[in-house]
Amino acid sequence: MANVTLRNVRKTYTGGFEAIKGVNVDVADGQFCVLVGPSGCGKSTLLRMVAGLETVTGGEIDIGGRVVNEIEPADRDIAMVFQNYALYPHMTVYNNMAYGLRNRGMKEAEVKSRVEEAARVLELTPMLERKPRQLSGGQRQRVAMGRAIVRQPKVFLFDEPLSNLDAKLRISMRVEIRKLQRRLNVTSIYVTHDQLEAMTLADILVVMNGGQVEQVGNPLAIYEKPATTFVASFIGAPPMNLMSARTEDITSQLGGSAGEAGILGIRPEDFVITDQTPSGGVALGLTVEAIERVGAETFVYGSRAQDEQRVAATPGELPPGEVIVRIPGTQAPAVGARIRVAAVRQKLHLFSGDGRTRIEA
């Protein structure tokens, strides 16, 4: 068992492209760390650096108190689950799991007991003699998991392991992975671009963008207090509504300290349809443009009526002037109707004009 510490880790390619611009993350023993971000943000590169599949051009990667920058992947005591599973197509399920053990010169009896134990846990016992091509996507995914757990490594690395599965299977495997990790209590680093997967799996969430860490912390804390507008719009679905706020609005209505234009953020679920304006809160008049009814909830896509707006806005993450409101599934205003929504003071997020700093009012 081990903790994983990244100290100012950098990756610069020979062409001069900086993929990772100094990352500091500390994953404690047994914690489940999720790296999340849009494609191209460097999260997979960072994971591959921890695995030893990419060289580290700056900083230190520390696994269990040992700097592993120059250590071969095989000697880092890690196991990795790949996005395409990377099973050995010519080997049976049994041999796929046994391969890493045999390479390390383990006795065949011990290999057998470990593989059979893993197969039992993952419900793969009837498939041990099959080849990967005879398995379904979910079964292949479990074989990939099995190959990782038989080794009993210090750290599990997951590179988007669920992205090749269909939506339903993805959810059940997500739960399985979490349960398995809890039971084995092995430090894990998990890469995904799916914020829902990230929120549900993580003990510690690392939001990345453009080779940098935007925010590290407990997933709920990040959801409640996003540090930047990037995090605000990336974590949470549908994304947080962002609109630029005039100085006088911020100072007068919100009591902010900023002497310049800022960005106001309100999550779709924090709006209620009401005629009142909560004290210190924000109210918006909207024309309903579209409705999405998904059963438990309804998403209202509205455009702000210019004459009624209390907080002036320029385009943020949303199309110009568009605001998403989440309301209970029992309600549904008609398209074209004019509604008035409001959010209380506690639910407002305020950021500096460049979106890089959160302003605590």
Add this chain to the structure above:
Amino acid sequence: MQKQAIFQSKLLPYALVAPQLAIVLIFFYWPALQAVIQSFLLQDAFGLSTTFVWFDNYVELFRDPAYFASILRTFFFSFAIAVLSLSFALLLAVMADKPLRGVMLYRTLLIWPYAVAPPVVGVLWIFMLHPSLGVLARYLRALGIDWNPLLDGDQAAALIILAAAWKQISYNFLFFLAGLQAIPKSVFEAAAIDGARPMRRFWTVTFPLLSPTIFFLLVVNIVYAFFDTFGIIDTMTRGGPGTSTVTLVYKVYSDGLLGGNLGSSAAQSVILMVLVIVLTAIQFRFVERKVTY
């Protein structure tokens, strides 16, 4: 989706395949038929009289120890050429598959020899290894090796094998490289994490995953060694010294065109034809089904 094309006229489909059929019939089946007919005939030395002799040409052939020697030699050549060119090609392909600076240049250069015609290959190697003209031959003699493939049959055979294998490396390289690139990189990465050192990784992962390619190339190389080495043999040794580099194909040529024994030559052609059919059948049967992982 409709796979069958529908023609209004009954004649149009026949007209469309007619050119191809004509080429196949005139240039493949007609000569093959001629060879079969010829193999049952015996001509006198001046070509004035022809007798139908049934299987006498074949019977004589199988009583001739020189023919058996030629069969054995051909099999040995094929085996040696296939093993030599396959293993070198695989080594080069594994090297060229790595992310190296200027790797595209290496790859292109490694493919070039394939464009060289077999007789030219023969001439190239003669310039290097001819006992009196050859550049390398001088060094070999300087090393104390009695190098003279014009007199030494084994050395001549080695020379043919070397030249023929060299020419085939490019072709094999191309297929191996494609085969290697078809394997997802993550499989090798998984093996690296699984603690397999490079040599073990090669034998337990790369080699088994390439086995369909290897089998395919093995058949192709044997066919190549059987037939396409003619140009190399003819320019380098003309079957000599003695008959030490006379392969089956070369024997067809030398018995028929040089020796004037057209009946025997035709019989040998027919035997070769049967061999090719067998090899091709094996290839079709196994490449598709048996040798998969």
